[in-house]
Amino acid sequence: MNLKRYRVNNIQEALQQIKKDLGPDAIIVSTRQVKESKNSFGLFGKSMLEVTAARDETAQRQPSPPPVLKKSPEVSPYGIPETLEKKMPSPSLSRSNHEETQRMLLPIREEIQELKDMIAGMQQPSVESRTTVQLQQDMSEIRHMVQTLAAQSNQLRDEELSENLVVLFQQMVFNGLEEKFARRLIQEAKKSIPLEELNNFPYVKIFIARMLMKIIKTTNGIPKEGTKQKIFSLVGPTGVGKTTTAAKIASEQVLKYKHKVAMLTVDTFRIGAIEQLRAYAKIMNVPLEVVANKAELNQTIEKYSDYDVLLIDTGGRSQRDEAQMFELRELLESNHRVDNYLVLSSTTKDYEISEITRKFGEMRLDGVIFTKLDESTSYGCIFNHAIRFKKPIAFLTTGQKVPEDIEAATKERLVDLLLNIAGD
Ligand SMILES: Nc1nc2c(ncn2[C@@H]2O[C@H](COP(=O)(O)OP(=O)(O)OP(=O)(O)O)[C@@H](O)[C@H]2O)c(=O)[nH]1
Ligand SMILES: [Mg+2]
Structure with a gap:
């Protein structure tokens, strides 16, 4: 599995980079706005888009060294992508002793959590409660999902869906939304979004978010209406x-x-x-x-x-x-x-x-x-x-x-x- 994270000005920039780095079968698993840290003037930098992409490379898998987290330099004001590269360890976990396995697995655990966008501010997940077997299962599920999603996305492109809609489809399905629901949503969005806005990623994302908000019902805790018991x-x-x-x-x-x-x-x-x-x-x-x-x-x-x-x-x-x-x-x-x-x-x-x-x-x-x-x-x-x-x-x-x-x-x-x- 190859995962890369980019900080870019817009989705088009990310897509170009991802295609170049990971090829056409890469899928986008998350997109989010991030504020750049303080610049040298002590002011907050501009808002950028953070995009995480994944590609399954099972076919060409080779034993790889323990994962290294490359610290990338500060993002330049010109929005040159910051890439965070993490390699997954090789699958020969059973030969390692327990401690070594735990050490090797730590970045995967973090990656799985991060990948699927753990809620900001939430307490640390109970990492200890996840077993090695579970994690290996998770990894193989993720691999399978990345492969399937790549194929489905190509099919959607054949149906001439805008790349922004395909990206959001990937993100939603990767996060567990049933494929059929995600497909329906983006097809509905395609019909309703004005043509000139289809290339505007934030617009399309908010549009889909609003559609989802209309579908789900919440009571916001204990329903407030009525004074009765x-x-x-x-x-x-x-x-x-x-x-x-x-x-x-x-x-x-x-x-x-x-x-x-x-x-x-x-x-x-x-x-x-x-x-x-x-x-x-x-x-x-x-x-x-x-x-x-x-x-x-x-x-x-x-x-x-x-x-x-x-x-x-x-x-x-x-x-x-x-x-x-x-x-x-x-x-x-x-x-x-x-x-x-x-x-x-x-x-x-x-x-x-x-x-x-x-x-x-x-x-x-x-x-x-x-x-x-x-x-x-x-x-x-x-x-x-x-x-x-x-x-x-x-x-x-x-x-x-x-x-x-x-x-x-x-x-x-x-x-x-x-x-x-x-x-x-
Ligand atoms: N991580 C996490 N653990 C939780 C959460 N809610 C409950 N737990 C834990 O889940 C375990 C089971 O919680 P209980 O409240 O006893 O579950 P229950 O549904 O009443 O269980 P039964 O009465 O046996 O059916 C406990 O260890 C809780 O601390 C949560 O939101 N997050
Ligand atoms: Mg109980």
Whole structure:
């Protein structure tokens, strides 16, 4: 895999360089505006475009030395491309000892994270949690994606799509957006963008961002409308972060909005589950009730009728376990006072996210929460979900820390995750 990063004045400049350096099969995996660092007068330099391109060279692969990060000189005021070149290590990882493997893998880990545009300002991903096998799998997936994307892009060029649209197609698909959706978007954009603007990259990018913002729905946290009591349940597969997210939401409601909050849990079958929530409830000084069935749930809701927010945590359930799913539906579905939020981890595979949603979707779902954005390297799955299921996104979570690692989902933030609009 050959990866290069360029700092240029405009996309045309980058495309020329990329073609020369990497050939016609290179694809663009990210574009973003960056501010040049202070110049010698102590003023901020102009805004430039940072473009990262990739090309799979599997066919010509040779053993390569450990990766070297070439520090490039300051970018000249004339916008001469700064190239950041990193070579991936050779695939003979199994022969290396563990430490050597870890050392060799570090730049790949960083590259994968960087490549897919980790969210600025977010805490460091938990690098340690990724195993060597996972990383090798990631790399081979990326290789495959780069090859496929190169072929698809050539096909799009044959359909006379402007290069700017092809570049954005590549960026979106590389970031996990389903190819069919990305294709539809750029074809729609082609029809709607005035001819004279098609060569204006920032214009085309913002145009597509706006289209995406129209497609997705967000509630921006707990919906503000109405003054009535809000009752939420968090449902979803095991280990996605339901309990942690419930604690984060509760604590924001208490600390920021000074709301009266009570927590409920129906997680009665996992050892330690209640203790986990009890610990959070104690810190926040909110009541915690354990309920075992529908009758108890309704009684408890009555008991806290003068509270602003009731949060119901549920035990993780496998979407394939029909009995568990039935039980959950029985408990929550008929209760129209309760809004059910499906919690999904952004690290879960796209097809699995769909399977989970279809199964949990047999009960009424009022919205979704995507967790573990800090551990994910591609955010297209969030858009695929929004397009397929049309469910509003309420929150995004970005780490293990309670209460800080949560944010209300906004369209701007979501589109930025996919397209890097905000820049640096
Ligand atoms: N990196 C990261 N970890 C998270 C995030 N949210 C939760 N976790 C971690 O994920 C693990 C599981 O979290 P829980 O809140 O217990 O998940 P759960 O869905 O309640 O799990 P079950 O009740 O067993 O189904 C814990 O180690 C959390 O700290 C997040 O946004 N990012
Ligand atoms: Mg839990």
